[in-house]
Amino acid sequence: MTVAASIFLIAVGAILYFATDFHLAQVSIDTVGLILMIAGAAGLALGFLQQSMRRSRREVTIEDHRELPPRS
Numbered sequence: 001m002t003v004a005a006s007i008f009l010i011a012v013g014a015i016l017y018f019a020t021d022f023h024l025a026q027v028s029i030d031t032v033g034l035i036l037m038i039a040g041a042a043g044l045a046l047g048f049l050q051q052s053m054r055r056s057r058r059e060v061t062i063e064d065h066r067e068l069p070p071r072s
Contacts, residue, residue, distance in 0.1 A: 009040030010036070
């Protein structure tokens with residue numbers, strides 16, 4: 001999950017949790033909003049972790065400085 005998608009989930013969840021006042025039969029909109037905020041926060045944390053792991057990888061280059069024998 002990208003960082004932008006995680007922020008979008010957090011924003012939609014916050015709107016559902018804090019700004020709505022309607023009720024659906026057998027569905028709690030507040031709970032759906034809370035679940036979306038938690039999923040967005042988890043995705044954001046995992047996205048940042050994944051980016052930091054990609055940055056920490058380093059390429060190891062082994063250089064050989066021996067001279068080659070002359071071709072015949």
